[in-house]
Structures are given as C-alpha cells and as structure tokens.
Amino acid sequence: MEDAKDDLGGLVRSQAERRAAQGDARYVRELGSRLADRYASTAERLREYEHQLAHVVRVLALxxxxxxxxxxxxxxxxxxxxxxxxxxxxxxxxxxxxxxxxxxxxxxxxxxxxxxxxxxxxxxxxxxxxxxxxxxxxxxxxxxxxxxxxxxxxxxxxxxxRDIEANVDFPSRSINGSASGVPGGLPAAGRMDPPTPRTSERSALRDIATTAIHENIVAAVQAGDWGDCDAWVFIPDEAIAPEQVPELLPTLPMPCVDGLGPTNRFQIAIRPVDEIWRLLFATASMGGMGNSGVHAAYGRLWAWRSIAGLSGAPAGASAEEVERQAQQSTWFHFEADTEWFHNDIGSDYGIAALSPDCRRLAVLAAMDAD
Incomplete structure (x- = not known):
C-alpha cells in the first residue's frame, strides 16, 4: 500500500471499489485494517473524554x-x-x-x-x-x-x-466514590415458615401471566439490571387464605423453587407493602452488581410499575389506584435454597402478593450474581 495517502476516507471512496474489481482484495483488506485501528484509537479517546466530562460534572454537582x-x-x-x-x-x-x-x-x-x-x-x-x-x-x-x-x-x-414510599434508601456519593446497597434478608417479625418436612406434591395451578403483566412485575428488577428474574400469576379455583400461602408457594410450578426438597431451607415472612416497595425501589434505583441502577426518580417509576403488576392493578390505573390496591393486598417476602437463587444476603429474594379477594397470587423472583 505504498501509494496509500493519509486520507483514509478519500482512499475508501476512490480506491476500495476499483481495487476490488481489479482483484486486489489484499489492498482492500489492509485499508480496512487501518480504518479499524483508527476507529479503536478514536473510540478510546472518546471514552476518556467521557470520563473526564463526567468528573467535571460530578465536581460541580457535589x-x-x-x-x-x-x-x-x-x-x-x-x-x-x-x-x-x-x-x-x-x-x-x-x-x-x-x-x-x-x-x-x-x-x-x-x-x-x-x-x-x-x-x-x-x-x-x-x-x-x-x-x-x-x-x-x-x-x-x-x-x-x-x-x-x-x-x-x-x-x-x-x-x-405516598405512604408506601416513606421508608426508602439512597446511596451516599463523594467526588471519588459511592456506597449503596439493597436491603436484604428476612426480618424476624412476621415469619411464617412452613413446618418441615414439606409436601413433595406439586400444585396443579398454572401460570397465567400475560406478557404485559410479566413485564410490569419484573420492571424494577430489570431496570436495576440484576442477573435474572421471573414472574408468575396463579388463579386458584377457590380463595386462598393468607396463612395458606407459605405452604402453597414451594409447590407451585416455578423454576425458582425447582429442586426444593421437603427439608431444604424455605423461609417466608409477611411484610407491609411499604417494605416491599422499599425493596423494589432499591433494586431499581441502586442496581445490581457492577452497575448503579437508574437512580431515584426512575427507580420510583419502576418500583410503582412492579407494585402495580404484583397487586393486579388494572391497566392505566393512577398511582392512587395502584396504592389502594397494594394496601389491600397481602405481601410476602421469601427465600429458598435452590439452584436458581444465588443465596447471598442482599443478592436474591422472592415476593408474593395475594389479591384483596384472595383469588390471585402473583410472584416475583429476583437473583443477582457477579
């Protein structure tokens, strides 16, 4: 490529097609190599400028x-x-x-x-x-x-x-660092662990979640870019009492409880809706391992969306309507020793919501991993 000028753009426009037609594919390949090298160098410079701009903005903001x-x-x-x-x-x-x-x-x-x-x-x-x-x-x-x-x-x-938003967590940032964390672990209060050995019989209920409902339920976890999540909705033939939920959950056809033996750890607690909202908000706003989430404003939005999906609020409902439905629902927080979960404190959880009429049970399972 002795005749190659420094103006690669001009060479691409004037030489590439002609040389290829003449059978000089090597020339075209070497031209591409030079372009790729320059692209990589320029991209690295752009990334460095982005880091420097971000630091300037951070200094002014803080x-x-x-x-x-x-x-x-x-x-x-x-x-x-x-x-x-x-x-x-x-x-x-x-x-x-x-x-x-x-x-x-x-x-x-x-x-x-x-x-x-x-x-x-x-x-x-x-x-x-x-x-x-x-x-x-x-x-x-x-x-x-x-x-x-x-x-x-x-x-x-x-x-x-709103009342369900009164207890939230925020990160702490300085010029050169930050600290944050999703509240993890089950509380001692409200525990409803089912007795062991549990039944090995599987429930005949089937997941009826539509694509739209599934997307709503997992919204906060996906916004936080966690490792994995899934959601299910079950409609029983008869109303389920809240005290029946702890024994029912391990039997449902959900991958998050696949392989759970009769004596493997399955822990569950009934929780107030504000604590569930706090968990979903932290998941979305502060994110999973290796990312910073979507921050509080959008974390707020996606937490509300997940609460709406879990509680069964109708499509197009206002925040006030979603809150009313959520406050009338019964909420559970669970953990399990299965292969699906990561089983580090703060890195996975399950949430279940029983509707006010006790005829709809929605479940969200979330797992984060490095």
Missing part, C-alpha cells in the same frame, strides 16, 4: 452553593454533553443529595433560564419528593406539576410522597 449550580446548569444547557456520567437522572440524584432544597428550587426550576433542562427538572423533582421535601414551601416546586411536559414518563408519578 460542590454546594448556587455558584456551582449556575455553572453546572449553564454547561449542561449549552453543551448538552452525552454519556452515562452526565445523564439527567444521575445529575439530579447528585444534586438532591448535596444541595439545599431552597437553592435547587430557586435555581434549577427557574424557567427563565435553562430551557433545555426539563428532563433534569423532572428527575430532580421526584428526587426531592422522595427525600421528603414539602413542595408547597417552594413556589417553583409547587408550580412544576402544572408546567412539566405531559409526555414525560415521570409525569405519571404522584406529586407528593
């Missing part, structure tokens, strides 16, 4: 005070950088953790500026609501539900923190 806020917002509005480290949901999470609500309300929600930052505002509003900020105290926050884009996915969420 530095308290209106000066840093204004500079960050101006940068995001003017340059609109891309990459995970500058996503609005991530930046909003950092701001909510490290800045005063008064500063955020007066600066970020000032609609005279930053007209391209509605996604950031939508995420930040939900971050603040979950942290217990009273939006009525701050006029810019109070007016946001009236001026926010109706098409935004987060517009479905309630504008005030």
């Amino acid at each position: 530095t308290p005070g209106r000066d840093s806020l204004v500079e960050l917002l101006q940068f995001l509005d003017e340059k609109r950088p891309s990459g995970y480290g500058v996503l609005p949901r991530f930046v909003a999470s950092l701001l909510a953790e490290h800045h005063q609500a008064a500063d955020l309300a007066a600066t970020v929600f000032d609609h005279r500026e930053w007209d391209r930052l509605d996604d950031l505002r939508a995420c930040l509003f939900n971050e603040l609501v979950l942290r217990g900020v009273d939006i009525d105290v701050f006029p810019p926050l109070r007016s946001w539900p009236q001026v926010r884009p109706g098409w935004h996915p987060l517009a479905w969420l309630p504008v005030r923190r």
